[in-house]
Amino acid sequence: MMEKSADQFCLKKDLRDWQFCQSKLMNLPLDITKENYVRRNIKDSIFSVVLPTPLKTKLKLVHFSEDALINILDMDPLITKTSEFLEFIAGNKVIPSSVPLSHRYGGYQFGFWAMQLGDGRAHLLGEYINRAGERWELQLKGSGKTPYSRDADGRAVLRSSVREFLCSEAMYYLGIPTSRAAALVVSDDPVLRDQFYNGFSKTERAAVVLRLAPSWFRFGSLEILAHNRELTSLKKLLDFIIIEHYSQINPQDDSRYVQLFCQVAQKTMDLVVCWQSVGFVHGVLNTDNMSMLAITIDYGPFGFMETYDPHFVPNSSDKEARYCFDRQLQIAEWNLQKLSEAFIPFLDETQVIQVRTELQNFGPSAKVKQRSAFIKKLGLNEDKDDADSQLLTLLLQLMEETGTDFTMTFRQLGEIALADIRNPQILNEYWSLKRLSSHPQYPSFTEAYLKRIEEERGLTDAGRRQLMCQMNPRYVLRNWMAQSAIEKAEKDDFSEVQFLLKVLQNPYTICEEAEEKGYADPPPEWSHTIRVSCSS
Numbered sequence: 260m261m262e263k264s265a266d267q268f269c270l271k272k273d274l275r276d277w278q279f280c281q282s283k284l285m286n287l288p289l290d291i292t293k294e295n296y297v298r299r300n301i302k303d304s305i306f307s308v309v310l311p312t313p314l315k316t317k318l319k320l321v322h323f324s325e326d327a328l329i330n331i332l333d334m335d336p337l338i339t340k341t342s343e344f345l346e347f348i349a350g351n352k353v354i355p356s357s358v359p360l361s362h363r364y365g366g367y368q369f370g371f372w373a374m375q376l377g378d379g380r381a382h383l384l385g386e387y388i389n390r391a392g393e394r395w396e397l398q399l400k401g402s403g404k405t406p407y408s409r410d411a412d413g414r415a416v417l418r419s420s421v422r423e424f425l426c427s428e429a430m431y432y433l434g435i436p437t438s439r440a441a442a443l444v445v446s447d448d449p450v451l452r453d454q455f456y457n458g459f460s461k462t463e464r465a466a467v468v469l470r471l472a473p474s475w476f477r478f479g480s481l482e483i484l485a486h487n488r489e490l491t492s493l494k495k496l497l498d499f500i501i502i503e504h505y506s507q508i509n510p511q512d513d514s515r516y517v518q519l520f521c522q523v524a525q526k527t528m529d530l531v532v533c534w535q536s537v538g539f540v541h542g543v544l545n546t547d548n549m550s551m552l553a554i555t556i557d558y559g560p561f562g563f564m565e566t567y568d569p570h571f572v573p574n575s576s577d578k579e580a581r582y583c584f585d586r587q588l589q590i591a592e593w594n595l596q597k598l599s600e601a602f603i604p605f606l607d608e609t610q611v612i613q614v615r616t617e618l619q620n621f622g623p624s625a626k627v628k629q630r631s632a633f634i635k636k637l638g639l640n641e642d643k644d645d646a647d648s649q650l651l652t653l654l655l656q657l658m659e660e661t662g663t664d665f666t667m668t669f670r671q672l673g674e675i676a677l678a679d680i681r682n683p684q685i686l687n688e689y690w691s692l693k694r695l696s697s698h699p700q701y702p703s704f705t706e707a708y709l710k711r712i713e714e715e716r717g718l719t720d721a722g723r724r725q726l727m728c729q730m731n732p733r734y735v736l737r738n739w740m741a742q743s744a745i746e747k748a749e750k751d752d753f754s755e756v757q758f759l760l761k762v763l764q765n766p767y768t769i770c771e772e773a774e775e776k777g778y779a780d781p782p783p784e785w786s787h788t789i790r791v792s793c794s795s
């Protein structure tokens with residue numbers, strides 16, 4: 260289908276003119292029980308049909324993503340002014356073309372098989388084909404209990420929803436594969452949360468985010484079927500994923516499952532390398548949070564690393580630092596190993612060896628990709644192997660020992676002229692580099708860096724700076740920035756959420772207002788006490 264620009268195409272201002280397409284997901288095995296009550300051991304199904312539970316109190320629109328509305332959903336931003344839209348986002352109004360589904364999946368959580376998890380507070384409203392011919396799945400998060408809710412309430416609170424909303428969009432604008440967030444509503448419906456699991460519960464407000472992804476299937480979607488030996492359903496799901504999402508794979512090919520596994524592994528590696536290169540730590544890399552499309556999903560206690568520390572853990576519940584910054588690639592490999600077990604029933608001996616080889620190559624190959632991504636962050640293109648590794652190792656060592664800011668060190672290396680890189684007066688204007696330069700080995704680093712830049716053919720200093728500023732963001736969603744927006748939002752002032760989204764849509768471009776707010780400054784003192792946990 261030819262893509263039509265927004266002005267050629269009539270964007271929908273009224274929800275009554277907008278509809279879901281025929282669902283393909285509903286061709287997959289459906290739960291025969293239609294009543295909505297918690298069941299711990301649902302069998303032979305991939306989805307349960309279940310309605311969202313309406314919120315009871317007044318709904319308020321916190322914010323929406325104009326880009327997601329226009330370019331994914333073909334909706335005119337004016338639609339957000341209608342009460343139907345608000346009710347749609349809240350799950351209060353189910354439009355006629357929607358058959359809401361909750362997905363049954365399992366997962367390995369913190370290294371252990373957790374059995375049935377599933378969408379305990381999410382409803383997949385339907386699939387939409389937009390004017391570009393793309394099929395998107397719309398999902399509400401926080402929209403009430405489902406058969407998968409276990410002991411929980413099916414709700415999401417405002418603070419975690421603001422974080423998910425902002426970070427999904429921020430990641431997209433950083434160029435990182437991710438689910439998107441279209442809109443966020445909040446109500447006055449009370450939700451009880453023990454935020455730090457210390458026995459002190461607080462009443463918070465229920466919020467719902469409308470999330471978008473081409474697919475919400477996770478590693479755990481396949482794992483649960485393999486664990487329960489539901490092999491017919493498992494095969495159906497694998498074929499569905501290939502046909503719908505991996506069009507390069509011939510669905511008739513005997514090697515299709517190996518090909519799928521290898522592609523998921525490669526894409527997952529690329530995704531985690533992207534995370535590493537912006538200092539993003541997901542926080543809960545359980546297999547139920549790993550996408551079969553290798554996009555970032557399920558934003559919870561994530562964090563952008565500030566002070567460079569390979570062991571940085573954003574999630575205060577992760578006491579063993581299982582999911583720290585430096586281990587994300589290793590964990591992705593571990594998760595892929597678990598995923599591979601779900602493929603085994605459909606592989607012959609040679610194919611099993613191919614999968615094993617893919618897994619064996621994961622670590623070394625990921626290391627090379629990560630190094631090359633970091634080399635690019637330094638404005639270098641030609642990978643000179645050993646010398647580059649040494650340069651990088653030295654820089655990271657200096658960053659760790661001086662405790663410099665991850666984002667701003669790379670950014671400021673891209674902003675400063677090389678001629679000034681050793682000038683203490685000029686370095687004073689670059690807070691992160693100033694700190695880095697206090698290291699006794701700083702001159703060794705700059706010497707090696709200058710030499711290396713000289714070797715990069717045809718790269719002027721202006722060219723290097725331009726390249727690096729396109730590669731290294733100036734603004735990322737720091738915890739304190741999210742926190743400050745959340746505190747206002749709790750008082751129904753959504754201006755900072757709205758402002759943050761605007762800034763994060765252009766993370767590589769200097770924005771005067773963002774500078775005034777200190778978004779590129781050292782994080783404020785008070786930010787060191789912010790803690791985020793799985794409670795959401």
Ligand code: AMP
Pocket residue numbers: 376377378379380381407408409411412413414415543548557559793795
């Ligand atoms: P998460 O940590 O958000 O990725 O969730 C892990 C699992 O717990 C998923 O199966 C969720 O659906 C479920 N879950 C988390 N919070 C809730 C909640 N408030 N109500 C119901 N299920 C939840």
Ligand code: MG
Pocket residue numbers: 547548557
């Ligand atoms: Mg999850």
